[in-house]
Amino acid sequence: MWAMGQFGILILAFLAFLGPAQAALQPNFYAKSCPNAERIVFDYVNQHVPPVPSIASALLRLHFHDCFVRGCDASILLNFTKASGNQTERVAIPNLTIRGFSFIDRVKSVVEAKCPGVVSCADIIALVARDAIVSTGGPFWRVPTGRRDGLISNASEALANIPPPTSNFSSLRTIFASKGLDLRDLVLLSGSHTIGVAHCTSFSNRLYNFTGVGDQDPTLDPAYAANLKARKCTTPTDNTTLVEMDPGSFRTFDRDYYANLLKRRGLFQSDASLITNSASKTFVQQLLRGPATGFLAEFGLSMEKLGRIQVKTGSAGEVRKHCALVNS
Numbered sequence: 001m002w003a004m005g006q007f008g009i010l011i012l013a014f015l016a017f018l019g020p021a022q023a024a025l026q027p028n029f030y031a032k033s034c035p036n037a038e039r040i041v042f043d044y045v046n047q048h049v050p051p052v053p054s055i056a057s058a059l060l061r062l063h064f065h066d067c068f069v070r071g072c073d074a075s076i077l078l079n080f081t082k083a084s085g086n087q088t089e090r091v092a093i094p095n096l097t098i099r100g101f102s103f104i105d106r107v108k109s110v111v112e113a114k115c116p117g118v119v120s121c122a123d124i125i126a127l128v129a130r131d132a133i134v135s136t137g138g139p140f141w142r143v144p145t146g147r148r149d150g151l152i153s154n155a156s157e158a159l160a161n162i163p164p165p166t167s168n169f170s171s172l173r174t175i176f177a178s179k180g181l182d183l184r185d186l187v188l189l190s191g192s193h194t195i196g197v198a199h200c201t202s203f204s205n206r207l208y209n210f211t212g213v214g215d216q217d218p219t220l221d222p223a224y225a226a227n228l229k230a231r232k233c234t235t236p237t238d239n240t241t242l243v244e245m246d247p248g249s250f251r252t253f254d255r256d257y258y259a260n261l262l263k264r265r266g267l268f269q270s271d272a273s274l275i276t277n278s279a280s281k282t283f284v285q286q287l288l289r290g291p292a293t294g295f296l297a298e299f300g301l302s303m304e305k306l307g308r309i310q311v312k313t314g315s316a317g318e319v320r321k322h323c324a325l326v327n328s
Contacts, residue, residue, distance in 0.1 A: 024313035029123070029145035034115035038127060038145075044107050045131040053251060056132040057196025058099035063129035064189070064306065065095055066122075068179060069161045071310025073150030074121035076158075077101060077323040092158035097199055101324075104128060108323050121323035122147035126307045138195070138253035141300030143307060148317035151326050165202045165268035169277045172270055179309050181302070187274055187283050188302040191295065193267070194257040195250055197242040200233035203268050208236040219272050221264040243267065255295050258284045 030037040049056055066076040069089055076089045076098070089095055104121065107128055111119045123145045130143050163175045176186045206217035207229055216225055232243045244250035245267050246257045257271075261284055266272040275281040287295050318327055 025144035025146045025308060025311060027142065027144050030115070030119060034111070034118045037111060037115060037119045040111050040114060041107055041124060041127045042131050044110055045128055046135050048103070048106075049132045049135045053136045054196070055100065055103060056136045056138070057192070059103065059125075059132045060129045060192055061196070062098055062100040062104070063125050064192070065089075065098060065158070065162055066125055067306055067309045068163075068175075069158050070150055070152065071312065072122050072126060072147055072307055073310075073312050073317060074125055074147075074320070074323060075150040075153040077104060077121055077125075078150075078153040078326065079324045081325070086153065087155040088153035089155060089158040090153070092155035092162075094158055094162040094164065097202075100128075105323055112321070117319055117321060120147050120149045120317075120319045122149050122311070124323075130303070133195075133253065136195070136251070136253070139296035139300050141303045143304070146311075146313050148312040148314070149320045149323075149326075150312060150317050163270060165198070165270050166205065167270040167273065169273040169280065172273060173277075179306075181305065181309075183277075183279055184283060184298070185302040185305060187280055187287070188295075188299050189306060190271065190274060191255070191257055191287075191299055193245040193271060194255070195253055196245050197250065198245050198267060200238040200241050200243060203243075204233050204236055204238065206269060207233060217269070217272075219264060219276075224263075224265045253296070255288055255292060258288050262288075 028038065049059075062076065063072075066072055066074060066089075069075060076095065078088045079090065080086070080088050090098075090101070104124060107124050108119075108121060111124065123143075126143050126147065127145070130141055134140050161175065161178075163172050167175075172186060173183065176182070181189070206220050207225055208214065208216070210217040216222075228243065232241055234241075246260060247265070249256040257266075260266060261271060261275050264272070266274070274284060287298075321327055
């Protein structure tokens with residue numbers, strides 16, 4: 001009994017440390033207000049993602065980009081309106097290649113048909129991201145719910161808060177730390193690049209004009225760079241070709257991404273930067289030496305942490321009727 005009492009005290013202390021916003025998130029938040037909410041999302045995702053598995057990485061990226069600006073509040077989904085006068089996150093440079101907006105809208109409409117005005121767009125983004133990855137064979141992680149939708153979205157904030165693919169390690173670490181994420185989270189969440197594709201414009205400077213004098217990034221494996229130039233991004237101005245972020249394994253959620261980093265085959269400058277810091281590189285090596293299940297479990301914990309960034313709960317924000325518009 002003493003042990004259980006002490007454990008309970010520790011849990012309460014932990015929740016107090018998290019603060020009222022994070023403590024308000026809870027498993028199955030909609031148990032009474034919309035009992036089948038999570039099942040509705042799960043069923044929709046499992047019906048529509050497996051036939052087009054590439055959308056899974058896009059939905060995960062959407063979740064990441066949302067949480068890094070004003071927290072996980074679905075502000076990335078808002079359209080420009082004359083009333084706000086602001087260009088929204090949706091049209092910011094880091095989000096111009098984001099996909100999945102219409103997918104979230106469709107999930108929202110299915111949920112709304114069953115439980116009008118109950119389930120937030122922010123929770124739908126978080127649940128969809130998790131279920132999409134699981135549906136394609138990736139790891140599971142807990143998604144406590146109870147997020148509320150934000151009322152503000154500014155393109156300038158997206159540009160300032162979402163780390164670009166040209167980031168060095170120092171800037172990555174600073175941005176992640178500002179969101180309450182540590183070095184381990186940085187390395188683990190970067191591991192999401194094990195699936196999906198990227199446009200040439202995200203890294204072509206490494207191939208054609210790294211320092212502004214028509215040179216190639218010397219930290220990039222020369223054979224890999226030559227292959228990219230010959231078969232993928234054949235010109236410096238190619239803005240349509242898609243390239244696998246984890247060549248040979250871009251449909252499988254595994255650790256090959258980290259193996260490629262050590263071979264100097266990280267696609268983005270931000271990827272390559274993970275082995276420029278001794279602590280980060282050591283952790284990459286540890287992930288490769290340990291069991292695959294260890295990476296998947298730790299990735300899940302970092303994803304749950306990501307999903308708690310600056311969430312709005314209680315009376316903060318609102319539950320939007322349509323994800324692209326604040327309620328009138």
